[in-house]
Amino acid sequence: MTALARYYSIVDDDKAFAATARRPQPLFVWTNTLRTTSRQLVDVLTPDGYELTPLDWHPQAYRVSCQNGNGRLGNHWAYLAGWFHIQEASSMIPALLLDPQPGERVLDLCAAPGNKTALMAQALGNRGTVVANDVFWERIRPLRSAIDRLGLLNVSVTCHDGTAYPHTAGEFDCVLVDVPCSCEGTSRRFPGLLKRPPTRRISKRFRKQQLLLEAAIRRCRVGGRVLYSTCTYAPEENEAVVDAVLGEMSGTVRIQPVSLPGLKSAPGLTAWAGQSFQGDLRHTIRIWPHLNDTGGFYIALLEKIGGDSHKMSDPPEIAHMDFQTASGSTQQRLDDAARMFDILGERFGIDPSVFSDLQLLNKSRRDIYAVAADHRPPQMAKCISGLPLFHMHLQYPKLTTSCAAVFGRKAVRNLIDASPGQLQAYLARKSFTLKKDQALACDGSGYVLVRYHNAVLGVGFYDQNQDVVASLFPRSRAAM
Numbered sequence: 001m002t003a004l005a006r007y008y009s010i011v012d013d014d015k016a017f018a019a020t021a022r023r024p025q026p027l028f029v030w031t032n033t034l035r036t037t038s039r040q041l042v043d044v045l046t047p048d049g050y051e052l053t054p055l056d057w058h059p060q061a062y063r064v065s066c067q068n069g070n071g072r073l074g075n076h077w078a079y080l081a082g083w084f085h086i087q088e089a090s091s092m093i094p095a096l097l098l099d100p101q102p103g104e105r106v107l108d109l110c111a112a113p114g115n116k117t118a119l120m121a122q123a124l125g126n127r128g129t130v131v132a133n134d135v136f137w138e139r140i141r142p143l144r145s146a147i148d149r150l151g152l153l154n155v156s157v158t159c160h161d162g163t164a165y166p167h168t169a170g171e172f173d174c175v176l177v178d179v180p181c182s183c184e185g186t187s188r189r190f191p192g193l194l195k196r197p198p199t200r201r202i203s204k205r206f207r208k209q210q211l212l213l214e215a216a217i218r219r220c221r222v223g224g225r226v227l228y229s230t231c232t233y234a235p236e237e238n239e240a241v242v243d244a245v246l247g248e249m250s251g252t253v254r255i256q257p258v259s260l261p262g263l264k265s266a267p268g269l270t271a272w273a274g275q276s277f278q279g280d281l282r283h284t285i286r287i288w289p290h291l292n293d294t295g296g297f298y299i300a301l302l303e304k305i306g307g308d309s310h311k312m313s314d315p316p317e318i319a320h321m322d323f324q325t326a327s328g329s330t331q332q333r334l335d336d337a338a339r340m341f342d343i344l345g346e347r348f349g350i351d352p353s354v355f356s357d358l359q360l361l362n363k364s365r366r367d368i369y370a371v372a373a374d375h376r377p378p379q380m381a382k383c384i385s386g387l388p389l390f391h392m393h394l395q396y397p398k399l400t401t402s403c404a405a406v407f408g409r410k411a412v413r414n415l416i417d418a419s420p421g422q423l424q425a426y427l428a429r430k431s432f433t434l435k436k437d438q439a440l441a442c443d444g445s446g447y448v449l450v451r452y453h454n455a456v457l458g459v460g461f462y463d464q465n466q467d468v469v470a471s472l473f474p475r476s477r478a479a480m
C-alpha cells in the first residue's frame with residue numbers, strides 16, 4: 001500500500017487528495033498588522049513581481065506566486081522589516097481557531113519554530129502574555145528571531161519538557177499543543193516523506209502526544225480552551241490520542257465544535273482500523289490538502305470543564321526597571337540605560353513617553369529587554385521575555401535593530417531615507433555614501449536610522465568626515 005493509499009477509505013476524493021499531496025505547495029504569508037496594512041503589503045510586493053491572492057478564511061493572509069522568479073521572498077526588504085511572516089496556510093488555522101482574546105494568558109507548549117506563537121501574539125496587538133515553550137534550545141533560536149523581526153513585546157520563551165511543564169508558569173486561559181508528529185501533511189514541501197513505508201512514518205509517538213495533551217490540560221484554567229493539533233493524517237496520532245485523553249481525564253474536558261468561515265474541512269473520525277472513538281470526535285476537524293490547496297492538518301478544540309487546575313496565585317508583576325541587584329554594577333547599568341534613552345531622545349527626537357507603556361528588564365545582564373506593560377511571564381529559570389532594546393555589554397552600549405524597528409517610527413531626525421541602492425548595501429552589511437541632502441539632515445557623526453518606504457530597517461553609524469554610513473544590520477538577518 002502506498003503512503004497515501006492508507007487514507008483513501010476515509011477521504012472524500014482520493015484522486016484529488018493524492019494529486020494535491022504530491023504537488024509542490026504554494027507559498028503563503030500573513031501581514032504583520034503591528035507594522036503595516038495588508039494594502040501596503042500588496043502595494044510593495046506587487047511591483048516586485050509577486051502576485052498576492054487573499055485567503056478566503058483569513059483576510060490578512062495571502063497565497064503568493066512569483067511572476068519573474070524574483071529571488072527569495074525571505075530576502076525581500078519588507079520581510080526583513082517584519083512586515084509579513086511566511087507560514088504554511090493550514091498551519092495558521094490552529095491559532096485562528098484558538099482565537100485568544102485580549103487579557104487572556106496563552107501558552108504554546110510545543111512552539112518552535114514559533115509560527116503559531118507569532119500569529120497569536122500579533123493578533124493580541126502586542127499586549128498581554130503569550131508563553132512559547134519548546135524542549136530544544138536549538139529550535140528556539142528561529143523562534144527568537146521571528147519575535148525580534150516581527151517586533152513582538154508580549155512573548156516570553158521557555159525551554160522545558162512540555163510533558164512536565166511546571167506549575168510555576170501559572171495558569172493559562174488558552175493552551176496550544178501542536179505536538180511532534182509524523183508530518184505526513186507536509187509532503188508537498190518534503191516529498192521524501194511519502195517514500196518511507198507508512199509504518200515507519202507513523203510514529204510511536206502516541207504516548208508522548210498523549211502526555212503533552214494531558215499536561216496542556218493541567219496548565220489550563222477551568223473554563224479555558226486547549227487546542228490539540230498535528231500536521232499528519234494518521235488517526236493513531238490524531239483522534240486516537242484525543243480519545244485516549246478524554247477517557248483518562250473523563251469529566252475534565254469536552255470537545256468544542258469548530259469552524260472558520262470560508263475554510264473547508266472534514267469531520268474527525270469516530271472509528272479506524274477496528275477501533276471506535278467517542279462520537280464527539282466528529283466535531284474535531286481534518287484539513288485534507290485538496291480541500292483548500294494547502295498542507296494537511298488535524299485539529300481538536302477542547303474546553304476544560306472541571307478537574308484540578310493546579311491553581312496558583314498569579315505571577316508577580318514585573319517592576320518597572322526590574323534590574324537584578326545581585327551584581328554590584330546595578331547602578332552602572334541603570335546609568336547606561338538612562339544614557340540610551342537620552343540618545344533616543346536627543347539624537348532621534350523620540351519622546352520618552354513611548355517607553356512609558358513598557359516594562360524594562362535586565363535579566364541577562366548583557367541586554368536590556370522590553371515587554372508590554374501587562375505582560376505576565378512565567379516565574380521560571382531559562383525564560384527570555386520580550387525584545388532586546390540595548391546591548392549593554394559592549395564597550396559602548398548599542399541600540400538594537402529590534403529597538404530601531406519598533407520605536408524608530410517615532411524618530412524625527414537622523415533618519416536616512418535610503419535609495420534602492422543604499423538599501424541593498426545596508427541589508428548586505430556594506431557601507432554606503434550619503435547624498436548631499438541626506439548628509440545635511442544628519443546632526444554630525446553618530447547613530448542613524450535607516451528607513452525605506454516608511455519602514456525603519458535598523459541602525460547605521462554615520463561618519464561625517466567620510467559622509468559614509470556603516471551598516472549595523474545584524475549578520476544573522478543580512479540579505480546575502
Ligand SMILES: C[S@@+](CC[C@H](N)C(=O)[O-])C[C@H]1O[C@@H](n2cnc3c(N)ncnc32)[C@H](O)[C@@H]1O
Nearest residue numbers: 110111112113114115116135161162178179180
Ligand atoms: C510540530 S512542531 C511545532 C511547530 C510550531 N507550533 C509552529 O507552529 O511553528 C513540534 C515541536 O514540539 C517540540 N517538542 C518535542 N517534544 C517536546 C516536549 N516534550 N516538550 C515540548 N516541546 C516538544 C519539538 O521540538 C518541535 O519544535
